[in-house]
Amino acid sequence: MSKFNIKKTADSVTKGLSTAGEFAVDKAKCAVKETKSAVNASQRALVNALDQDGNGEIDSVDIILMALKVPGVKIKRDEFLKKEFYKNHPQEIIDEAIATNPSQAGILQDEIDKIADEVIKFERNAVSGISVALGMPGGAAMAATIPADIAQYYGYMLRAAQKLLYLYGFPELDTSEEAVMLDSETINCLTICLGVMYGVANANNAIKAMAKALASGVEKKLMRAALTKGTVYPIVKSVAKWFSVNMTKEVFAGFFKKAIPVVGGVIGGGITYATFKPCCYRLKDALSDTMLANPQHESTEEEDIIFNSIRSEIIDTDFAESN
Structure with a gap:
């Protein structure tokens, strides 16, 4: 060539x-x-x-609205307390626990704490398989499965929150569909609970101040003002904002992890199991040391500031209504 x-x-x-x-x-x-x-x-x-409420953000309100649509999430306070106490207590004690609260009915805190531990264990075991079951499809299919995953995860978390609230003396939340859509009191109370679970600033003090107000004889209907437009409301908004920032980040991080078939699901299930317990125990620890549940409870300065503001608002409301 x-x-x-x-x-x-x-x-x-x-x-x-x-x-x-x-x-x-x-x-x-x-x-x-x-x-x-x-x-x-x-x-x-x-x-x-x-985005359940259509405001263009993903926050605690969206989480709660989604979670409350999951069957079995809403807990009836009287039925739950009856079920937990009927083995060890006569009917009159159970009736008193329902009419007031378990501590006021004379049920020892050690027993209440043990039931709370069992509640957390039960809900944790129930939630642990969700991400494995729903994390299997890859790619764009996750847009359909992630909302179901999140709704069920937080559904079990709200089941635990309601049970813990009722064990440690809080009155029943109105979780009926009509009330949830029209009455922000329920949403805001559950938002505070989620804030405590995730360690959001001041949520712990807010729930303790609310318990102190209820233990001091403040009627539930008067707490509504503090939750929806008064002292506690800015804390509710702060928790919602925290969730708006962190949920958006976590959801999209989870989207890419779970886009890997099978492995993503297994990882998701492990994370679900590992994170659920600490969140629930933060709420348990907060609720077990309030004036509603513990006669020896000592208020912090931050708790007292919120409580005094709630009390002042109630006094002002009563004065305005009487005139």
Whole structure:
């Protein structure tokens, strides 16, 4: 073969490789672009699915509204207390616990604490398989499964929260569909509970101050003002804002983890199991040391500031109504 032909052949091969390389790069760029578009579409679908109140954000209100739609999440206070105490106490004690609260009925805190531990254990075991079961599909299919995953996870968390509230002396929350849609008191009380569970600033003091107000004879209906427009309301908004920032970040982080079939589900299940217990125990620890549940409770300065503000608001309300 002549030198000319060899050079010509070499040039052809080089040109062919260059063209093939450019083609491969272009294909890769197109694939990345298509993947990004699919992910963005899935993210938009996910936000729309999670945004229950239509305000364009994912916050604690959306979580609660979704969770309360899950069958079995709403707990009837009287039925729950009867079920937990009937083995060890006569009917009159149970009736007193329902009419007032377990501590006031003379039920020892050690017993209440043991029941609370069993509640947390039961709900934790129930929730641990959710992410495994729902985390299997990959890619855009997660836009459909993540809302169900989140709703069920927080559904079990709210089941635990309601039970703990009732064991440690709080009155029943109205979780009927009509009340939840129209009355923000229930949403705001559960928001405070979620804030305590996740260690959001001042939520712990808020729930202790609410317990102190109830233990001091403040009627439940008068607590509504503090929760919906008074002293506790800014704390509710602070918790909701915390969830808005963190839930958005966590949901999208979870989206990419769970886009890996099978492995994502197993990881999700492990995380669910590991995080649920500490959250519930934060709430248990807060509720077990309030004036409603513990006669020896000593208020903190922060708790007293919130309590005194609640009391002042109630006095002002009573004065305005009497005139």
